[in-house]
Amino acid sequence: MEPATAWNKTMQSVKSGFVRSNVAVYVLISPLLLVLLAYVVYPFYQTFVQSAQNADGAFSLANYVKFFNWSASRANLEALWTSVYISILSVVTCGIVGVSMAFLLERYEFPGRRWLALFALVPMAFPPLIGALSFTFLYGESGIFPRAFQALFGLAEVPFALRGVAGVLVVHTFTMYTYFYLNASAAIRELDPSLEEAARSLGAGRLRIWRKVILPMMTPSLVAASLLVFMTSMASYTAPLMFGVERTMTMQIYLSRTNGNLDMAATQSTILSLVSISFLILMKWYQNRRNYQNQNKGVGPHRTEVRSPAVKYLFMALSVVGVIVLMLPILVIVLLSFSVDGAWTVQILPTSYTVQHYIDLFTDERTWRPVWNSIRMSLIATAGNIVFGVAAAYAMVRLPFRGKTLMDVVIMVPWALPGTVVAVNLIAAFSQPSVFSFNQVLIGTFWIVPLAYFVRHLPLVFRSASASLLLADRSVEEAARSLGANWWLAFRRVVLPTILAGIFAGALLSFVQGIGEFVASILIYNVSTMPLSVAIFQKLYAFQFGTACAYGVLQILLIILVLAISQKLGGSKAGAPM
Amino acid sequence: MDTGVRKVKSVRLENVRKTFGGQRGVEEVDIEIRPGEFFTFLGPSGCGKTTTLRMIAGFYYPTSGRILFDGQDVTYWKPEKRNIGMVFQNYALFPHMTVFENVAFGLEVRRLSRNVIKEKTERAIRMVHLEGYGNRKITELSGGQQQRVALARALVIEPGILLLDEPLSNLDAKLREETRIEIKRLQTEIGVTTVYVTHDQTEAMTMSDRIMVMKDGVVQQVGSPQEIYNRPVNQFVASFIGESNLLDGEVLEVQDGRAAVDVGGNRLIGLAANASPNTRLVRGAKVKLLVRPESVMVGDGPNPLTGTVLLAEFKGFGISYLMQAGPLQLKAMSVNVGRGILQRGDEVTVHIPEQGIYFIGE
Numbered sequence: 001m002e003p004a005t006a007w008n009k010t011m012q013s014v015k016s017g018f019v020r021s022n023v024a025v026y027v028l029i030s031p032l033l034l035v036l037l038a039y040v041v042y043p044f045y046q047t048f049v050q051s052a053q054n055a056d057g058a059f060s061l062a063n064y065v066k067f068f069n070w071s072a073s074r075a076n077l078e079a080l081w082t083s084v085y086i087s088i089l090s091v092v093t094c095g096i097v098g099v100s101m102a103f104l105l106e107r108y109e110f111p112g113r114r115w116l117a118l119f120a121l122v123p124m125a126f127p128p129l130i131g132a133l134s135f136t137f138l139y140g141e142s143g144i145f146p147r148a149f150q151a152l153f154g155l156a157e158v159p160f161a162l163r164g165v166a167g168v169l170v171v172h173t174f175t176m177y178t179y180f181y182l183n184a185s186a187a188i189r190e191l192d193p194s195l196e197e198a199a200r201s202l203g204a205g206r207l208r209i210w211r212k213v214i215l216p217m218m219t220p221s222l223v224a225a226s227l228l229v230f231m232t233s234m235a236s237y238t239a240p241l242m243f244g245v246e247r248t249m250t251m252q253i254y255l256s257r258t259n260g261n262l263d264m265a266a267t268q269s270t271i272l273s274l275v276s277i278s279f280l281i282l283m284k285w286y287q288n289r290r291n292y293q294n295q296n297k298g299v300g301p302h303r304t305e306v307r308s309p310a311v312k313y314l315f316m317a318l319s320v321v322g323v324i325v326l327m328l329p330i331l332v333i334v335l336l337s338f339s340v341d342g343a344w345t346v347q348i349l350p351t352s353y354t355v356q357h358y359i360d361l362f363t364d365e366r367t368w369r370p371v372w373n374s375i376r377m378s379l380i381a382t383a384g385n386i387v388f389g390v391a392a393a394y395a396m397v398r399l400p401f402r403g404k405t406l407m408d409v410v411i412m413v414p415w416a417l418p419g420t421v422v423a424v425n426l427i428a429a430f431s432q433p434s435v436f437s438f439n440q441v442l443i444g445t446f447w448i449v450p451l452a453y454f455v456r457h458l459p460l461v462f463r464s465a466s467a468s469l470l471l472a473d474r475s476v477e478e479a480a481r482s483l484g485a486n487w488w489l490a491f492r493r494v495v496l497p498t499i500l501a502g503i504f505a506g507a508l509l510s511f512v513q514g515i516g517e518f519v520a521s522i523l524i525y526n527v528s529t530m531p532l533s534v535a536i537f538q539k540l541y542a543f544q545f546g547t548a549c550a551y552g553v554l555q556i557l558l559i560i561l562v563l564a565i566s567q568k569l570g571g572s573k574a575g576a577p578m
Numbered sequence: 579m580d581t582g583v584r585k586v587k588s589v590r591l592e593n594v595r596k597t598f599g600g601q602r603g604v605e606e607v608d609i610e611i612r613p614g615e616f617f618t619f620l621g622p623s624g625c626g627k628t629t630t631l632r633m634i635a636g637f638y639y640p641t642s643g644r645i646l647f648d649g650q651d652v653t654y655w656k657p658e659k660r661n662i663g664m665v666f667q668n669y670a671l672f673p674h675m676t677v678f679e680n681v682a683f684g685l686e687v688r689r690l691s692r693n694v695i696k697e698k699t700e701r702a703i704r705m706v707h708l709e710g711y712g713n714r715k716i717t718e719l720s721g722g723q724q725q726r727v728a729l730a731r732a733l734v735i736e737p738g739i740l741l742l743d744e745p746l747s748n749l750d751a752k753l754r755e756e757t758r759i760e761i762k763r764l765q766t767e768i769g770v771t772t773v774y775v776t777h778d779q780t781e782a783m784t785m786s787d788r789i790m791v792m793k794d795g796v797v798q799q800v801g802s803p804q805e806i807y808n809r810p811v812n813q814f815v816a817s818f819i820g821e822s823n824l825l826d827g828e829v830l831e832v833q834d835g836r837a838a839v840d841v842g843g844n845r846l847i848g849l850a851a852n853a854s855p856n857t858r859l860v861r862g863a864k865v866k867l868l869v870r871p872e873s874v875m876v877g878d879g880p881n882p883l884t885g886t887v888l889l890a891e892f893k894g895f896g897i898s899y900l901m902q903a904g905p906l907q908l909k910a911m912s913v914n915v916g917r918g919i920l921q922r923g924d925e926v927t928v929h930i931p932e933q934g935i936y937f938i939g940e
Contacts, residue, residue, distance in 0.1 A: 192668070192670060194666045194667075194668060194670035195670050195672060197635075197637055197657070197664070197666070197670065198664065198666060198670035198671075198672075198731075199672075199683070200636075200637075200656070200657040200658045201635060201657050201658070201660075201662055201663070201664040201732075201741075202658075202663075202683055202684030202687055202731070202732075202735060203658045203659075203661070203684055203687040203688060203735065204658055204683070204684075204687045205658060205687075208687060212672075212683070213672060216672075216674040217673070217674060219674075
């Protein structure tokens with residue numbers, strides 16, 4: 001054999017071995033793993049290390065002992081308990097509201113149904129801070145409604161007001177019932193009507209059909225919604241902040257951090273993360289376990305027309321009330337955005353109005369700066385999310401490699417982690433130089449906030465990209481390869497165009513989430529990079545309601561715009577968190 | 579399946595009409611289905627057959643007309659009160675229940691004792707040959723098995739009437755035949771009045787005692803399979819059921835119970851009694867001639883025609899030919915008894931026996 005051919009042969013076998021052993025795949029996914037390791041796993045680990053060492057830096061569980069020591073300090077355990085019970089109650093209230101709305105709107109036809117269905121989704125347009133804010137303006141101690149009733153009946157004190165845990169619960173219900181509503185609606189729509197008919201033909205009455213057929217069929221989506229609401233409530237920070245409920249986990253972390261008790265903040269973060277991650281795993285496990293596939297065919301879903309006039313008027317009245325309740329938070333934010341700063345004190349409504357805040361927004365450099373900061377930081381984070389989210393989605397859906405499950409969990413973890421925890425983790429990791437930050441201290445720089453956005457919103461792009469990839473026919477890529485296109489060309493010309501809408505929807509969502517982000521920002525921003533939500537918060541404390549609300553209106557408009565665009569793209573499903 | 583005091587019911591549809599928001603669904607159905615009869619609604623999709631079935635089930639109420647079970651007016655009864663067994667096109671099995679739980683559901687509704695439910699359910703599962711599958715989940719069954727569970731669930735409640743809505747359309751060809759025989763066997767054994775909806779004429783022909791052919795919401799013909807096949811009332815029924823040659827002709831003369839007709843220059847003679855009610859057999863009248871391919875026989879005989887073979891299809895049990903005879907294209911069939919097969923381009927003579935011609939009015 002001639003040496004040249006032998007060499008060629010060796011090269012060929014090396015090449016094919018390279019492909020066969022999937023080394024190429026690992027080369028492709030290693031940057032992904034590196035990013036996840038650097039910005040998800042490593043910060044998490046650093047937080048744990050910080051929580052599990054004593055003053056000398058030796059391993060110690062003293063912080064955890066302190067956390068669970070009831071006699072030393074009740075604050076931590078009380079906070080854990082309060083977080084848990086608020087979350088459970090939130091699940092209950094959101095479940096009741098969301099499921100009844102879904103049934104009313106999916107199964108019955110009555111005047112006003114379309115309007116209610118449209119406005120039912122309004123809460124999705126609220127950034128967390130604005131949602132809580134609007135409720136304090138409307139129903140808080142000095143809110144419009146309590147003041148109005150006080151004036152109306154000439155009372156010395158306001159007759160009612162949202163405060164404390166009740167306030168948190170109402171805001172949670174308003175902002176999170178959509179999880180139940182969307183899940184239950186989808187489940188009802190997918191419910192094969194012939195199942196109900198089969199039950200009826202076998203002699204079952206309405207009640208039995210409910211108990212034995214409809215509810216069991218809906219259980220998976222209701223459980224998914226419950227877990228989602230529970231996790232979101234555990235992570236909720238703005239509602240407790242606005243209603244002064246200090247004994248929740250997120251508030252405790254914030255307080256420990258601002259009091260300089262970093263070890264305790266790390267301990268609390270770790271415990272809260274463990275709760276959230278175990279719920280994430282529970283959710284994954286449950287989704288894999290129960291999966292009823294409907295073979296829906298033929299007769300489409302039907303809405304019962306409400307005929308009885310009394311019931312009809314009741315439903316109509318409910319719709320009107322519903323639409324008003326859903327619209328009020330937006331209306332009050334819009335109204336206040338036109339009020340003169342500092343003019344609204346003890347009156348029911350602001351007395352003097354101006355458009356100055358909107359003019360300032362686009363002319364005054366200082367007013368505009370937070371908006372520009374948020375746009376910049378969110379754009380940077382979104383760009384990163386697109387690159388890594390799409391790559392990760394492609395790897396997860398199309399490439400075979402070991403450790404897929406692990407990677408799936410690691411990508412989704414930031415989504416389960418409360419924003420507060422993400423911030424604490426990043427602080428723990430990057431307040432000293434590390435390899436992953438190119439030996440720089442990131443805390444206090446511009447880059448830490450975009451990094452937090454990147455970590456928090458990576459799952460959004462990942463999910464919508466992988467959803468479109470799963471829908472796209474794999475053989476299309478194979479066809480391109482068979483026609484002689486190499487991997488990159490096939491990806492660029494065939495795969496990417498088919499999933500572009502999904503990626504775009506995810507990216508838009510990631511972008512607006514960044515614009516509205518408050519929970520992590522408040523812990524890591526610095527004065528020169530103050531994002532929009534933090535600016536709103538500070539304006540509030542400076543009694544500049546008008547400016548704060550003008551910022552808020554801007555956020556809401558952006559979100560509505562993005563929701564509308566993704567609806568147009570048909571990516572509405574990919575946009576849903578789960 | 580309980581041969582005891584089972585009550586098999588008759589079904590009467592009295593001038594039943596159904597419109598959907600002004601649009602016609604079903605027009606004036608007026609039929610009587612006898613106790614124990616296997617009655618089929620046959621027609622292309624959208625013809626109103628499923629709508630009619632759903633009115634019998636009680637999922638729709640007629641816009642006008644009455645529905646009677648054994649003479650009792652049930653027009654506006656709720657479905658759950660009618661004691662019907664229904665098999666849905668997609669089976670509509672409860673995916674969150676096991677096979678046993680699915681079959682037992684109707685018995686639980688009827689508040690039977692635990693032992694009776696167990697016994698009857700097990701017997702029903704045995705009856706459809708699914709012994710040992712009781713604890714399986716629905717998703718673990720094949721399409722054919724799901725179909726049998728659906729049957730068992732419908733029959734275990736000892737319904738007065740069994741309603742089947744295209745039950746075979748989701749099965750592959752082989753299973754379809756097997757299940758068809760199975761359904762017919764069960765129906766014959768149990769003797770339950772059965773209403774069967776299908777768009778497949780083979781199913782309709784092989785299973786039914788009587789068939790109702792529908793088109794665009796209008797009943798075309800009600801009759802036994804032989805009647806429908808041999809004596810269709812119009813062109814639609816003739817072409818919908820079975821293979822057919824529909825030839826244009828003009829009546830030349832009618833004499834001694836025979837009609838001579840000009841068909842593309844050929845003089846064909848048929849029996850004048852072999853005509854649909856709307857046929858006018860008078861000199862000069864335009865008529866259609868229905869000639870089934872099996873009546874176009876190779877070889878010489880009455881009504882001979884010669885032409886060339888365009889297409890020959892070997893089907894195992896027989897050979898189908900498409901031939902050109904002057905201006906006419908004819909489908910012919912000969913039974914495979916080991917004789918040779920004609921090839922494309924071969925010259926061929928065929929003939930049509932007098933009773934093989936059936937006249938249909940325009």
